[in-house]
Amino acid sequence: MKIPTVYVVDDDAGVRDALAWLLRSRRLLSECFESAERFEAMLGDAFEVKAPSCLLLDVRMPGGMSGLELFEKLQARNLVAAMPVIFLTGHADVATAVATVKRGAFDFCEKPFSDNALVDRVEQALVHSAQVLAQTAEQHVVAAKLQELSERERDVMRLVIDGLPNKLVADQLDISVRTVEVHRARVFEKMGVKSAVALANLLRNQTNWGE
């Protein structure tokens, strides 16, 4: 597991520095950016979230890209799930805040904030990020295993997950029961499971496994 990182984007140097200081006092690593443009430049074109991370984003940054615009760009790049965004708002613009949360922001925090509560939310976001990363990694593994299955094995597996007994599977695929049993054993072996229930659990989070 890599070191969790908190990205801070705020145009006010004092606030940036103070936040970094606060996070450090809770043993959290932070990276500060003075504008949305700087942050975007750091991301580059092919950024992938590798370590659990979180973004503290100021809504209002006069003279440049606003927090909301940056958020929309990150959403378009599918980065928001792995890198939750917590908005910092200077004045309680409830409507804006609710809209951002509805569109997928992790939370919003009103300035001046109750600092440790904010750090608590940051930690929760990092945990969430870690979970998302783990899930993603597991999905990658299962997908690799699925790649190894033959066409016929995949057909058999689909019917087995649906809970059909071998006899019915054989009738459906117009093959002998014996052949079904062989295929089924090979699927269990390749997927690294011992039962049909375990196989179904493994594939539950897998959206696309070779139709």
Add this chain to the structure above:
Amino acid sequence: MPPANARAGPQNPSLTVQTGITMAASVMARRRLLWLALVLLVLALLGTLVWLAGRYETDRAQTALERDAQDAAADIRAALARNVQSLQALQDVLPATPWSAEAALLLREHRELVHLERRDMALVVLDVAHTAYRAPVFSVYARSNVQADLGAACSAAARSAAPSYSNSYFVPQSDGLGLELLDQCVPWFAQGRQLGYVVATYALTGVLSELVGKQLSRRQHVSLTTVDGARLAQHGLPVNGARALVAHQLLDLPGNTMILRLGAERGVPDLFPNVLTGLVATMSLALIAVLVLLARDTRRRLRAEGDLADALAFRKAMEDSLVTGLRARDLSGRISYVNPAFCQMVGFAPQELLGHGAPAPYWPPELVDEYQQRQAIRLAGNTPPREGFESVFMRKNGERFTVLIFEAPLINASDEQTGWMSAVLDVSEQRRMEEVSRTGQERLQASARLAAVGEMASLLSHELNQPLAAISSYATGSLNLLQAHSPNAEQDIRLAMHRIAEQAERAGQVIKSVHNFVRRRDQLREAIAVQALLDAVMPLVALQARKLRITVRTDVQPDVPRVLCDHSMVEQVLLNLARNGMQAMDGTKFSERVLRIEACSAANGTGAEPQQPAVLFSVSDHGPGISPEVAQQLFTPFFTTKAEGMGLGLSLCRTVIEQHGGHLSYASRAGGGTVFSFTLPIEPIDAAL
């Protein structure tokens, strides 16, 4: 205004037209009658002139004829007298030549004589001589038959020793006709003794043709008649009928009297025979021509008159239907003309205005002096501004209203100024509309100001939030470090404390800049009249008062001095207090809905402070008063009892007043409600001088 009022001037248009038509018809008839009379008179005059000319002509001809007749009679007498001499000469030559030879010679010379004889005293014929020009006259009818009168004539001649004449007598002749003859008896003397008579017989026709006829014209006719009119002889063509002129002349011969009748024909083309008639005719023609010209001119004049009347009627209708009031004044300032719109505007009848000098009845009494002055300037010849000027007029019922006046010199046809013409527009309605829209605009400005305040508050909160957030973060972080008992904590915390100090400094800067902004406004203070302050806010106050059905009373002490203030800020304070007061009275349970705004002189400062002269403003309402809980927080910023309020009003008011060096306080009113009052310093005495 109902349109029926505008038509009140002329009572009934159709009736007027009807009357006009009948009047025009009667005028036309009379005019025609006059013309007819004139033509008849002229014709009569012409007729009379022509007739008189004819009469004159006839008279002249008659006179000429009379003269001719006289001349003729005289000629006859003279010829007869000459013949007498010849006859006497005939007697004297005797006896050297025989009488008959001499007599024959005489007869040859005088054709009027037809027969000569010499008789003795007893009238016995001695010698006889006949004219050679005709047969002897007594050949048919013997001489002896026709000498009855001769005796009388000869005896008369003998008595008077002068020739005498017999009566004329008719003697038939051998040619079947007859002759009217006259005997002339001349006594015959020899050596002083009468021997007898020489009798000469005249043919009357011969007398006329020989003695008169030669001098007469062809168109004249001469005849001899007896005294009682029987014609004896004639010469020339007889003239008769209407055209004949006749002159009678008595021809009295010794022993015989006849009448010479001279007739003449008046010439047929005698109508214009002479200059007079021609002149009269020419003049008549000229007169008729002049008449025709006159008639044409009159017709043209009538047409022009009609056009003029039409134009005048159009002008009048135009002036009557005009909404703009028109007023003309002569050079001495008296009103010489007003149109119905003007009368309607001011409510006076035209006869009440016309001829009225200054002060005009529609001048408000309180402005008479100013208007007199203005009129004096105008009458001195100063042209008013082209774009017009505003003035206040008074209706008859005392109502004042604003008018826009355009005035221009009134120049007559000969380029002389005869007065001033003014167009007067009633702009009171527009002014009212403008007032309403201005009030609306002021309300808009007020809300814009409020929005600006909101924007500023938002900006301010952001500016303050940033350092506060940072301070909070440093503090929390430091606490975290202290709790964790980490080894390098002290150094980190020291750093954090530095940062906290920096951020606190930054927040202080924000506050200071706000303060500076407020201080800059101190420069804007000026001396201003208390009434002007109230006047500035009254439209807005009145607007809300009308909405809430509240009466607003203002009472400014008459000699109150001017105050030194930033008027827009103080106006805001007054407005806020008035609004609060009115909102306190909003609701049906308060029967006495009166808001009182008062200003009077007072001493500034409280307690031990030196008393400064000041003006005390107070705004009192009849609302429910202020409860003790509310009173505690009354001046706390952002504390409000109103749903939509920001809670800044009263605290701002107090700040503003205190910045001006005044004091804002409140108290309960004796009869219920609240009085808010504040003081403002008056303008320094030296500045006032």
